[in-house]
Amino acid sequence: MSQIGNYTILPLTIPSTPAYPKPTTHTIYLRPHTPKIPTADDARSLFLVNVPIDSTSAHLRSVFSSLLGAGKFESCSFEHERKQPGNAVALISAKGSKKRKRGQEEDEVKMVELPRIWDRELRRSGSTAVVVLVDEKSVELALKTIRKLHRKSSKSKSGDVWPVWGEGVPESSQITGSKRYLLHNELRFPNPREIQANIDAFMTSFNSQESSRALSAKRARNEPDEDGFITVTRGGRVGPARAEEVERKRVEMEDKEKRKREEMERGGFYRFQTRERRKEEQGEMIRRFEEDRRRVEVLKASRRSKFVPEK
Structure with a gap:
């Protein structure tokens, strides 16, 4: 079959x-x-x-x-084959351990592979x-x-x-039985030079990320955000933000608020406000029409009083 x-x-x-x-x-x-x-x-x-x-x-x-x-x-x-190595340590990038606000990117994870203790995965x-x-x-x-x-x-x-x-x-892929477990026991105690090289690679990556994190914090202490505020971070005091930067942010915020108020006044935020505004405009037009009509009648009456027919 x-x-x-x-x-x-x-x-x-x-x-x-x-x-x-x-x-x-x-x-x-x-x-x-x-x-x-x-x-x-x-x-x-x-x-x-x-x-x-x-x-x-x-x-x-x-x-x-x-x-x-x-x-x-x-x-x-x-x-169930993994995309990342099974024996790896994740290092979080300098952006922190959580998502940042205001649409910033997620943390980048860098994998550092550790020494293997099995010749292959079963x-x-x-x-x-x-x-x-x-x-x-x-x-x-x-x-x-x-x-x-x-x-x-x-x-x-x-x-x-x-x-x-x-x-x-x-032959390395065909090791089975007791030979495989003997090899596993040997791999559990890797060469000290290999361990030291792995530690050095880990610490180099960690120090690089720490430097990037410190630089980002320093920039955050010196630069105002879009609302004109200064982020409070650790690491000691530094010089304040430049006065012209703060003033520019303040002017931008005032212009933004002014445009928002004008739009609210023109269109109204709620539907009933729009209806009320239309009623007021309609009432104002009727009032002006009545005033014009009375003015015309007064003019007509004054003309008739002045008219004298010929004898």
């Missing part, structure tokens, strides 16, 4: 080791990658399930090179991975090659047709 549902079955030959002296078989299930959020590389990607716990990019490259030939494998990513049993090949044809060719190997395996008596896990991978 070469397929279960949408998954194609790929058996792998696990060679014998000192811990387990008999060769065995591990099965990987793969299908074309169709994530919920599409990406540009989906058409040339394969989704793998049940990858071995000691999987690395070199292991999967070896497997697909045996299936497709060299140069077809591009990259791979494992389940995968969770039954975990998944995504393999990106060079093109879409390589995906189709990989699935077609696996089906051919199934037919060949059913006819072969030995059954040695499947890719060998770890073949062509450097």
